[in-house]
Amino acid sequence: MEYMTQSEKVTNQLLRVLMKGLNVTEIDGDKEKLLSGSRRVNLNYYPKCPSPELTVGVGRHSDVSTFTVLLQDDIGGLYVRVEAKDSWVHVPPVKGSLVINIGDALQIFSNGRYRSIEHRVAANGVSDRISVPIFVNPRPTDIISPLPEVLATTGDEPIYKPVLYSDYVKHFFRKAHDGKLTIDFAKK
Ligand SMILES: O=C(O)CCC(=O)C(=O)O
Numbered sequence: 001m002e003y004m005t006q007s008e009k010v011t012n013q014l015l016r017v018l019m020k021g022l023n024v025t026e027i028d029g030d031k032e033k034l035l036s037g038s039r040r041v042n043l044n045y046y047p048k049c050p051s052p053e054l055t056v057g058v059g060r061h062s063d064v065s066t067f068t069v070l071l072q073d074d075i076g077g078l079y080v081r082v083e084a085k086d087s088w089v090h091v092p093p094v095k096g097s098l099v100i101n102i103g104d105a106l107q108i109f110s111n112g113r114y115r116s117i118e119h120r121v122a123a124n125g126v127s128d129r130i131s132v133p134i135f136v137n138p139r140p141t142d143i144i145s146p147l148p149e150v151l152a153t154t155g156d157e158p159i160y161k162p163v164l165y166s167d168y169v170k171h172f173f174r175k176a177h178d179g180k181l182t183i184d185f186a187k188k
Pocket residue numbers: 042044058063070072078119120121130131133
């Protein structure tokens with residue numbers, strides 16, 4: 001839990017940087033809660049797999065978070081999808097580094113200006129693997145939708161409708177991992 005507490009400095013700073021990219025520079029208490037009012041840490045353990053070629057580690061998905069801060073050990077196996085090239089790129093473990101993934105909630109808040117990253121984890125036959133993601137989320141009771149500031153700056157029409165965040169998360173967990181299809185739930 002010390003890790004969760006310490007990570008708040010980093011996640012608060014990250015939130016500010018990400019919002020600056022959207023021209024949102026005023027982050028009052030309500031907005032901060034909407035964007036990051038619920039944080040969750042997971043401990044993922046992937047045992048060494050006797051038949052990795054027959055096994056899915058974690059299927060392709062995007063996180064439902066605003067963003068995710070992922071600590072991985074030195075084993076590797078995380079891949080992100082490069083949509084433009086229709087390919088997967090390995091995210092090599094770098095000692096002392098964290099992986100930051102944009103999640104669906106931020107894609108919705110930003111009306112698509114930020115895109116959540118599709119990723120998966122391959123099983124491996126060499127060694128056990130551990131990863132520790134911190135999911136920075138809206139609260140379950142929050143209604144998420146494109147931020148008015150973003151719509152005002154871009155002049156774009158909202159492409160996502162207001163959705164209760166707990167409904168969005170329920171929709172995600174109700175089905176198998178299916179790449180980037182979860183966000184269709186919030187499409188207008
Ligand atoms: O283990 C990893 O590197 C990523 C795990 C993951 O995608 C998740 O927990 O959502």
